[in-house]
Amino acid sequence: MGDVTTIRRDVLTLPVADVGPDNPLPPLCPPDEIHRPDERDGEGLPRDMARQIGYGRLRSLLPERLRDGYGRSRAPRAVDTLVIENDRLRATVLPGYGGRVVSLVHKPGDRELLYRNPVFQPADFALNGAWFSGGIEWNTGATGHSTLACAPVHAARVTAPDGGDMLRLWEWERLRDLPFQVDLWLPDGSDFLYAGVRVRNPHERAVPLYWWSNTAVPEDRRVLAPADEAWHFGPERRLRRVPVPVHGGTDRTYPRRSEYPADHFYELPDGRRRWMAAVDADGRGLVQTSTDVLRGRKLFVWGTGSGGRRWQQWLTEPGTEGYCEIQAGLARTQLEHVRLEGESEVAWLEAYGPLTADAGTVHGTDWAAACSDVEERLERRLPRAGFEEAYKAWRTAADTEPGELLATGSGWGALEVLRAGHSLPGTPFDESALGDAQAPWQDLLRSGSLPEPRRAGPPGETLVAPHWRDLLETAPAHPHTEYHLGVAQWHAGDRAQAVRSWERALGLAPSQWPLLRCLAVADLEAGHRERAADRYTDAFDDLCRERRDDGEAWTAATAALGREAVAALLAVGRTAPARSVWERLRPATRRRGRFRLIEAELLLAEGDRDAARAVFDAGFEVADLREGAEAVGALWSRITDEPLPERYDFRMRPSGGGGA
Incomplete structure (x- = not known):
């Protein structure tokens, strides 16, 4: 070459x-x-x-x-x-x-x-x-x-x-x-x-x-950077200045010498060249x-x-x-x-x-x-x-300006350039990248009106930046527009107005479950747990009546809403309605690890500790387990005093309230 x-x-x-x-x-x-x-x-x-x-x-x-x-x-x-x-x-x-x-x-x-x-x-x-x-x-x-x-x-x-x-x-x-x-x-x-x-x-x-x-x-490896001090931050969420390389009696520049996950943010002196190296x-x-x-400069270790x-x-x-x-x-x-x-x-x-x-x-x-x-x-x-x-x-x-195009990203940048006429030499966001997700927002730009969906289905993405919120506020107040306006208002911190927008839309909306779900979240945030449970129940009932098929969009919506609804219902002790939601989830959804965990929690709430334990014994993997989350270990500790099995042990700190 x-x-x-x-x-x-x-x-x-x-x-x-x-x-x-x-x-x-x-x-x-x-x-x-x-x-x-x-x-x-x-x-x-x-x-x-x-x-x-x-x-x-x-x-x-x-x-x-x-x-x-x-x-x-x-x-x-x-x-x-x-x-x-x-x-x-x-x-x-x-x-x-x-x-x-x-x-x-x-x-x-x-x-x-x-x-x-x-x-x-x-x-x-x-x-x-x-x-x-x-x-x-x-x-x-x-x-x-x-x-x-x-x-x-x-x-x-x-x-x-x-x-x-x-x-x-x-x-x-x-x-x-x-x-x-x-x-x-x-x-x-x-x-x-x-x-x-x-x-x-x-x-x-x-x-x-x-x-x-x-x-x-x-x-x-050993990790080196031109610093004698670092800011240490671990899962206990304490930020403190420590010496480099040794603190707590251990040289922390060797990742395998730390027991728990941690960040080390190095304090590089002004004027010193910025670099970092990892050597075997x-x-x-x-x-x-x-x-x-x-x-x-930072070193992250798993421990x-x-x-x-x-x-x-x-x-x-x-x-x-x-x-x-x-x-x-x-x-x-x-x-x-x-x-x-x-x-x-x-x-x-x-x-x-x-x-x-x-x-x-x-x-x-x-x-x-x-x-x-x-x-x-x-x-x-x-x-x-x-x-x-x-x-x-x-x-x-x-x-x-770029020559040969080798890959295409999203159309959101093209929509923003179309809206504001931004001049961004070197990074063209061409209208050819616009797709179905951007189409209703293009209509809003052109006509001042957000089109109502042509068929039933989960609502599309909401744009929440101030300029889009302004356009939604001046658009004709159709139910679909009020839904998106409420989401944008909520994001802006105007929660009372968001609730009013969603409530206005309820009486005329052919599809009520997206609005009811938003109102349920608002109730939870305001501490109205019983009313939130009511709204989640109504939202899930409405979704089940409306869903048309087993396609990807409806399956994802049913799983997401069902997960939230069960949690809200169990939080106020309504096990029977929670069971009703669970049984209407798709069989493939119920087999997913996240929903096996929900099933164990539901069984425990119903008083069947042995069945809840059996879910753990059968084994499951929560694919979307959040970094730092402790839900799996917390539930296990409610079921039994036995040590947490290794397969469920994701504890990132010394005392994690059950861990995982």
């Missing part, structure tokens, strides 16, 4: 669990923020960190949908990839899954630099649900894994700063309404994959911004560096406890090597959001490549010497001054 860089389409065949349909019920409640620190720690934090921790928290996941329709049955499948390659490196990218770089191979030694997951298994780690482990992912939007983790992005061939080929990935991030791009290229003869990242705010208002580039590497026993591994805008080991198996398959994560972000910690002013942008350059350091030095007890060895070798391979020049050269190419 010589030094010529190529970009080509390819396929990767591996065991895949389908992502499945999205949950059609709008996520009205704020997400459970396992990354929110204990309020007791606020007074001891630096002022800017404390301010940014309190800034930009989500009211809800709207306009996104929850992605919880996946299972744990995997079958071999060919997944479309884009491969960028020169004579030194080969990077494999999944444009259908957030633009994830799933493999980075250093060709001279045929050495994989990343943790490469041998399976594709979604799990409930993204903000909106489905996520998978491994590779390099681009996390933006809000604290946590991106809603785009299992979603397509746009991809195209672009001319790189040196005249070669560059792979551009771009999308419209919907939680903050921000377009972003990631440009990947390999300079001629380079041992480093370059990633130029830009996030733009085309709006007049300032917007909270979050970005962390997240790299999975094998956990049998021979001193070989991966190094990541960036320009100074990407300030933060050696039974829960951490169980999670590792859950995300891949038994016998696979474990992994840890080294990450780089805009703030010091992932608990923060920074402010992106209106009509502005932020950009930086990252590089990922192989590192061979002196094993004795990087694994020695002299931390300063270990870091100096890595930094000196990085400087020889990729001089800081030259890297800064590469960033400047990339900035001149960031607006270059």
Whole structure:
């Protein structure tokens, strides 16, 4: 090949669990923020960190949908990839899954630099649900894994700063309404994959911004960064400053020496080059560096406890090597959001490549010497001054219009450009990307009226940004419009007006269950549990009368509403109505692990402890078990005093109230 860089389409065949349909019920409640620190720690934090921790928290996941329709049955499948390659490196990218770089191979030694997951298994780690482990992912939007983790992005061939080929990935991030791009290229003869990242705010208002580039590497490594202190954050949600590398009598830069999962956010000194490395026993591994805008560096470890080991198996398959994560972000910690002013942008350059350091030095007890060895070798391979020049050269190419289109993302960015006429050189959101999901909103733009559905079915997605809410408020007050308006008002914090919108629509709506369900959620949030149970019962009855078939949309709606209804009914002790809901779920739905757990809870509420125990003994897997969730262990502890079986042990902290 010589030094010529190529970009080509390819396929990767591996065991895949389908992502499945999205949950059609709008996520009205704020997400459970396992990354929110204990309020007791606020007074001891630096002022800017404390301010940014309190800034930009989500009211809800709207306009996104929850992605919880996946299972744990995997079958071999060919997944479309884009491969960028020169004579030194080969990077494999999944444009259908957030633009994830799933493999980075250093060709001279045929050495994989990343943790490469041998399976594709979604799990409930993204903000909106489905996520998978491994590779390099681009996390933006809000604290946590991106809603785009299992979603397509746009991809195209672009001319790189040196005249070669560059792979551009771009999308419209919907939680903050921000377009972003990631440009990947390999300079001629380079041992480093370059990633130029830009996030733009085309709006007049300032917007909270979050970005962390997240790299999975094998956990049998030592992780190094130029820092003597770190902010430690674990599942107990306490944020505290600790020394690096040793605290609590243990060198925490070795991932396998921690017992429980934990984040270590390194405090990099101002003026020091930003980098992070993970090296094996021979001193070989991966190094990541960036320009100074990407300030933060983090190490995440799963720990050696039974829960951490169980999670590792859950995300891949038994016998696979474990992994840890080294990450780089805009703030010091992932608990923060920074402010992106209106009509502005932020950009930086990252590089990922192989590192061979002196094993004795990087694994020695002299931390300063270990870091100096890595930094000196990085400087020889990729001089800081030259890297800064590469960033400047990339900035001149960031607006270059894409050439050959290699993959297509969503149509939401095209809708926003159509609405506001945004000028976004380099990241075209063409009208050809518009699809069925955007069609009613195009009608609203053109005619000022949101069309009523032509046939019965779960309602489509709701747009909740202020400009869309304004359009809904001035549109003719049809029931379908009032439903969407209520969702947008709820997201804006105007809950009383949202309830009024939903109630106005009830009398005329041919389909009442979506409105009743929204009103039930409002009742729960207001503490009216009995009325919420009534409304959930009515909503589920109405859905069962209305559903037309066993198709994917109706099955997903029945499962989602049934799950919420049973929980609301059991919360007020109504076991008979809860049983009635359960029995009207599809048989295939009742066999899913999440619903086996619900069945055990229902049996226990009915007083049949032995039958509830039998559900556990028969075995089930809750595919969408949330990171940090403890429901499985909590229910087990209500059934029996026996130790929690290993298969159900997902405890991420020393005392988890039953764990899992």
